[in-house]
Amino acid sequence: MKLPRVSICIPTYCQIDFLRETLRSVKEQDFQDYELIIFDDTPDDSVAQLVASFDFDDRLYYQHNAVSLGSPANWNAAVRHAKGDYIKLLHHDDKFSCPEALGRFVGLLDEHPESDFAFSASSAQNITLSKNYQHCPNQAQVAKIIEVPETLFLSNIIGAPSATIYRNGLTIEYDSQLQWLVDIDFYIRILSINSHLIYTPEVLIDTTTDADHQITERCKNNVAIEMFEYLYVYQKIAPKISGDLNTQSVWFRLFEKYQIYALTDLKQQGIELPPSLEEMLLPFFIAYRQIWLKRTPYRIYTHLPESLKCAIRFLFTR
Numbered sequence: 556m557k558l559p560r561v562s563i564c565i566p567t568y569c570q571i572d573f574l575r576e577t578l579r580s581v582k583e584q585d586f587q588d589y590e591l592i593i594f595d596d597t598p599d600d601s602v603a604q605l606v607a608s609f610d611f612d613d614r615l616y617y618q619h620n621a622v623s624l625g626s627p628a629n630w631n632a633a634v635r636h637a638k639g640d641y642i643k644l645l646h647h648d649d650k651f652s653c654p655e656a657l658g659r660f661v662g663l664l665d666e667h668p669e670s671d672f673a674f675s676a677s678s679a680q681n682i683t684l685s686k687n688y689q690h691c692p693n694q695a696q697v698a699k700i701i702e703v704p705e706t707l708f709l710s711n712i713i714g715a716p717s718a719t720i721y722r723n724g725l726t727i728e729y730d731s732q733l734q735w736l737v738d739i740d741f742y743i744r745i746l747s748i749n750s751h752l753i754y755t756p757e758v759l760i761d762t763t764t765d766a767d768h769q770i771t772e773r774c775k776n777n778v779a780i781e782m783f784e785y786l787y788v789y790q791k792i793a794p795k796i797s798g799d800l801n802t803q804s805v806w807f808r809l810f811e812k813y814q815i816y817a818l819t820d821l822k823q824q825g826i827e828l829p830p831s832l833e834e835m836l837l838p839f840f841i842a843y844r845q846i847w848l849k850r851t852p853y854r855i856y857t858h859l860p861e862s863l864k865c866a867i868r869f870l871f872t873r
Contacts, residue, residue: 562637
């Protein structure tokens with residue numbers, strides 16, 4: 556039996572309206588040498604009924620999980636079942652941007668046998684704001700992560716997993732300890748082994764952002780999840796990135812967002828860290844407090860009545 560060139564892996568959980576569009580985009584692809592693998596965490600049969608309404612011939616493998624695996628364990632389960640040369644993860648609320656997209660993804664790796672990983676630019680539909688924007692990094696940004704993959708910790712310039720394709724058999728899975736940073740952790744580990752990254756600025760994937768059902772929406776304002784995951788990933792990559800001054804900005808943004816100025820502030824919010832992680836954070840707290848103290852006079856000034864501000868400006872400009 557001939558094995559497929561690419562395995563499209565779709566982990567699902569409810570959201571049949573989004574999934575319908577995802578499946579339609581798969582059905583429309585010009586490139587036909589694929590298998591479609593769907594692992595379903597949905598507690599009812601709504602996804603099963605939707606999938607049954609599409610005809611993918613013998614390309615489809617569908618599995619309803621008796622016990623919900625959760626994200627990203629369900630991603631890994633789908634990928635483990637893949638038999639294709641390439642893995643194309645496609646989230647249930649994302650879709651191919653055009654009928655040629657899958658073939659172009661496959662071509663990225665076909666034309667570059669030295670590479671294990673490729674990604675494309677993507678468009679994003681912000682559900683909350685009803686706006687579209689493009690995620691399209693420039694060549695300088697791509698060159699930087701090829702040189703030092705760990706700089707993805709500072710900014711995820713690759714984007715969503717749906718915008719990626721990689722070779723099967725790399726024995727690298729998404730870390731089930733993570734939700735918020737699971738994608739950048741995965742990218743860093745793949746590129747740390749083989750940094751021959753291929754990128755196309757062509758938009759091949761349409762993604763969805765800021766939707767209430769998304770795991771990331773439940774993570775992004777959760778201090779416990781964000782602090783744990785940034786520390787968890789940082790301790791893996793610290794030897795490669797600790798000397799980059801831009802690293803401070805990651806921590807300073809989190810400290811500012813959650814009004815954290817010391818380890819005691821974390822504990823007051825119910826966050827207990829192992830001593831090794833506390834020690835890792837301490838230099839950032841010291842640097843942040845120094846900057847915070849320098850900013851304090853300005854913070855006070857901005858809250859003064861305008862008459863007092865005028866008097867102060869007069870005194871300092873005489």
